[in-house]
Amino acid sequence: xxxxxxxxxxxxxxxxxxxxxxxxxxxxxxxxxxxxxxxxxxxxxxxxxxxxxxxxxxxxxxxxxxxxxxxxxxxxxxxxxxxxxxxxxxxxxxxxxxxxxxxxxxxxxxxxxxxxxxxxxxxxxxxxxxxxxxxxxxxxxxxxxxxxxxxxxxxxxxxxxxxxxxxxxxxxxxxxxxxxxxxxxxxxxxxxxxxxxxxxxxxxxxxxxxxxxxxxxxxxxxxxxxxxxxxxxxxxxxxxxxxxxxxxxxxxxxxxxxxxxxxxxxxxxxxxxxx
Amino acid sequence: xxxxxxxxxxxxxxxxxxxxxxxxxxxxxxxxxxxxxxxxxxxxxxxxxxxxxxxxxxxxxxxxxxxxxxxxxxxxxxxxxxxxxxxxxxxxxxxxxxxxxxxxxxxxxxxxxxxxxxxxxxxxxxxxxxxxxxxxxxxxxxxxxxxxxxxxxxxxxxxxxxxxxxxxxxxxxxxxxxxxxxxxxxxxxxxxxxxxxxxxxxxxxxxxxxxxxxxxxxxxxxxxxxxxxxxxxxxxxxxxxxxxxxxxxxxxxxxxxxxxxxxx
Numbered sequence: 001x002x003x004x005x006x007x008x009x010x011x012x013x014x015x016x017x018x019x020x021x022x023x024x025x026x027x028x029x030x031x032x033x034x035x036x037x038x039x040x041x042x043x044x045x046x047x048x049x050x051x052x053x054x055x056x057x058x059x060x061x062x063x064x065x066x067x068x069x070x071x072x073x074x075x076x077x078x079x080x081x082x083x084x085x086x087x088x089x090x091x092x093x094x095x096x097x098x099x100x101x102x103x104x105x106x107x108x109x110x111x112x113x114x115x116x117x118x119x120x121x122x123x124x125x126x127x128x129x130x131x132x133x134x135x136x137x138x139x140x141x142x143x144x145x146x147x148x149x150x151x152x153x154x155x156x157x158x159x160x161x162x163x164x165x166x167x168x169x170x171x172x173x174x175x176x177x178x179x180x181x182x183x184x185x186x187x188x189x190x191x192x193x194x195x196x197x198x199x200x201x202x203x204x205x206x207x208x209x210x211x212x213x214x215x216x217x218x219x220x221x222x223x224x225x226x227x228x229x230x231x232x233x234x235x236x237x238x239x240x241x242x243x244x245x246x247x248x249x250x251x252x253x254x255x256x257x258x259x260x261x262x263x264x265x266x267x268x269x270x271x272x273x274x275x
Numbered sequence: 276x277x278x279x280x281x282x283x284x285x286x287x288x289x290x291x292x293x294x295x296x297x298x299x300x301x302x303x304x305x306x307x308x309x310x311x312x313x314x315x316x317x318x319x320x321x322x323x324x325x326x327x328x329x330x331x332x333x334x335x336x337x338x339x340x341x342x343x344x345x346x347x348x349x350x351x352x353x354x355x356x357x358x359x360x361x362x363x364x365x366x367x368x369x370x371x372x373x374x375x376x377x378x379x380x381x382x383x384x385x386x387x388x389x390x391x392x393x394x395x396x397x398x399x400x401x402x403x404x405x406x407x408x409x410x411x412x413x414x415x416x417x418x419x420x421x422x423x424x425x426x427x428x429x430x431x432x433x434x435x436x437x438x439x440x441x442x443x444x445x446x447x448x449x450x451x452x453x454x455x456x457x458x459x460x461x462x463x464x465x466x467x468x469x470x471x472x473x474x475x476x477x478x479x480x481x482x483x484x485x486x487x488x489x490x491x492x493x494x495x496x497x498x499x500x501x502x503x504x505x506x507x508x509x510x511x512x513x514x515x516x517x518x519x520x521x522x523x524x525x526x527x528x529x530x531x532x533x534x535x536x537x538x539x
Contacts, residue, residue, distance in 0.1 A: 042451060049458040056466040064326070064341070064472040068334035077333070190310045194317050202321045203328075212332040 018118070028123045031114070035131025039097055046093070046135060051142045054089045058082065058147065061207060072209050073240040082151045083234040084206030089143045090165060091226060094136030094172040095179070095197055098128055102180025103189055106273075115274060121267035125177070125260060132173025133166070140165055153237055160236030160245075167252040168229035174259035181272050200226050210242040225255055283382070292383045293391055299378070300395035303365050311360075315353045315403050316410045322349060323414045326471075339415075346411040347501040348470035351432055351494045353407045355465060358400030358433040359440040359457070362392050366444025367453055370537075379538060385531035389441075389524060396437020397430055404429060418501065424509070425500025431516035432493045438523035445527075445536050464490050474506045489519050 020027075039046040062078050069077040105111040114124065147153065155161055175197075183189045203217075204226035210218055221227045228248035235241040241248075266273070285292075323342055331338045369375040378388065419425055439461070447453040468491040474482055485491050492512040499505035505512070530537070 044455050045451065045458075049454070052458055053462065056463060060466055060471045061329070063477060064345075065330060065334060065336075067476060068330075068336045072333060187310055190314060194314050198318060199321055202325055207325055208329040208332045213328065217328060 020118070024119060024123055027117055027119045028127050031117075031119065031124065031127030032130045035097070035101060035128060036134050038101060038131070039135050046097070047139055047142050050089050050093050050139050051146050054085050054143045055146055055150075057088075058085055058150070073211075073238060073242075075238050075240070078151045079153065079238060080209070080234070081207065082147050082153055083237040084204075084230045086140050086143045086147070087164070087168060087226075087230045087233045088201050088204075088206050090136040090140040090169050091172040091201060091229065092197065093139040094132040094169040095176040095193075097135040098132040098173045098176030099180040099183070099189060099192075100176075101128070101131065102177060103183050103186070106180070106184070107186075111273060115270070121264050124267045125174075125263045128177050129170055129173045129260075129263070132176055133169045136169030136173065137165060140169070155237060156239035157236045160232055162236075163249070164229055164233040164236060164252070167256060168226075168233070171225065171229070171252065171256050171259060174256070174263050177263050178259070178266065181266050184272075200224055204230050205242060206230055225251055228252060285382070289383055289387060292381055293387050296378050296381070296383065296388070296391040297395055300361065300365065300391065301399075303368075311357065312403055312406050315357065316406050319349045319353060319407050320410050320413070323411065327414065342414045343502060344473065344498070345471055346415050347498040348494050350404050350408045350411065350501075351429070351497040352465055352470055354400035354404035354429055354433050355436040355490070355493075356400075357403040358396040358436040359443075359461065361396040361399035361440065362437045363440030363444040363453060363457075366441065367447055367450060370444070370448075375537060379534075385528050388531045389438075389527045392441045392527065393434050393437050393524065396440060397433035400433030400436065401429060404433070420503030421500045423500070424496060427513070428493055428496035428500055428516060431520055432497065434520050435489070435493065435516070435523060438520065438527050441527050442523070442530065445530050448536075464488055468494055469506065470494055489515055492516060 058078070058081060061081055066077050071077075072080040102111070102114075105114060114128075119127070144153070179189065179192050183192065203220065204224050205221050210221040210227065210231070213221065222243060228243065228251045231241050231243050232245055232248045232252075235245060265271075323346065326341055326345055327338045330336050330341050366375065383391075443453055443456055447456070467485065468488050469485060474485055474491070474495075477485070486507075492507055492515040495505050495507045496509065496512040496516065499509060499512075529535075
């Protein structure tokens with residue numbers, strides 16, 4: 001009844017595209033919630049499984065090397081290793097969330113659900129990246145909580161922990177969007193993971209202190225954005241950084257700005273999506 | 276010559292049927308080679324590289340010694356992972372697509388089915404294991420002290436995980452259950468089995484626990500084949516390998532015979 005009355009009373013101009021204010025909040029919220037619910041419905045695989053594998057990594061390295069390591073950066077090996085491993089879990093899962101979401105949607109054909117709704121490229125970018133960011137942070141928190149019984153973790157500089165966790169998670173979820181847009185088959189994604197993401201994470205200074213590396217490997221580490229994420233994040237816990245903190249913050253801000261711009265361009269032009 | 280309609284007869288073993296099932300398993304398991312072989316090769320190379328960098332920069336330990344110890348464990352681990360996947364992932368996929376009818380309907384005995392599943396997983400595991408083994412030559416000198424022990428434990432590892440994968444594939448109704456058991460049971464058992472660290476250096480409580488981990492004996496035996504040193508008694512490792520495989524084979528055979536979760 002009421003809807004009929006509104007229709008009768010409504011002026012003719014109402015047959016026009018629906019208007020939103022500058023940002024389509026409802027649409028943005030819907031996209032974000034869709035992305036979060038996608039991984040929360042299989043939380044054992046997306047949150048618990050990474051937590052367990054990260055703990056296994058901790059156990060393996062501490063068992064294999066812990067007894068022979070005196071101190072790293074003034075800390076027991078475990079306390080040095082733990083922040084790096086948490087960061088590794090954050091980055092891998094932020095990447096996995098956005099990349100798999102887009103690739104699976106492309107393969108199953110429901111990518112139109114992302115492309116058709118009245119969302120601007122910016123809203124799409126934020127909604128997608130927000131989902132990956134949330135997964136990364138949730139995995140990070142879960143891993144942290146699981147490690148607490150085994151590793152004495154203090155927080156020397158909480159603001160660094162928060163900043164680096166957010167920046168790293170955002171960065172890798174944006175990289176995941178790019179990878180998902182570019183890839184056409186699961187093979188492509190496996191190649192990106194095997195050749196780029198995993199090596200970058202493994203050789204980033206999670207497991208060793210870059211300070212003590214031979215010069216060549218030190219240079220390799222300093223060219224790796226993941227090095228700065230882990231280094232700054234670890235500084236937040238133990239109060240010691242291998243590289244320059246300012247450089248790290250600038251690299252992360254710069255990389256995120258560039259990736260946001262690039263993702264926005266891709267969504268705006270429809271590259272590999274609307275073709 | 277009479278062409279009377281009657282049941283087709285085979286000898287005691289339906290060789291053609293077995294070969295067909297094997298070929299089918301291989302086609303399913305090796306469709307994307309660079310994913311199944313290159314993936315493990317690269318990730319294991321990274322593990323070794325990590326241990327070299329970490330041990331040489333953080334400790335006074337001899338990196339060569341650590342890598343020599345770890346490399347056989349990683350080979351054994353990659354055999355296990357692949358063998359598990361060949362039968363397990365395949366079975367769930369087939370159950371979803373309902374294509375497992377193809378080999379349930381075929382005139383194969385439960386023994387033949389169980390043998391084919393075990394064999395295809397073992398071979399799949401060995402192929403990946405060989406690739407990873409070749410990769411480790413970048414880090415360690417080529418040596419095989421006891422080739423017979425190496426072959427025996429490589430086959431036992433592949434077969435055991437192939438059979439476990441078969442059981443899990445039959446039992447699991449969804450991918451979730453399959454990956455959950457893999458991540459929460461099999462992976463911890465494999466990681467905490469002495470792949471990466473000599474058991475002798477661990478706390479005593481951990482050593483007692485590891486003695487109950489069958490994967491420990493398989494990896495230990497395999498490592499004995501490569502470097503000639505074992506932490507456990509070799510006769511015990513052999514007995515565990517044979518016993519576990521016989522038990523698992525009987526279990527798979529039983530499920531194939533009764534059609535548990537397959538024919539219902």
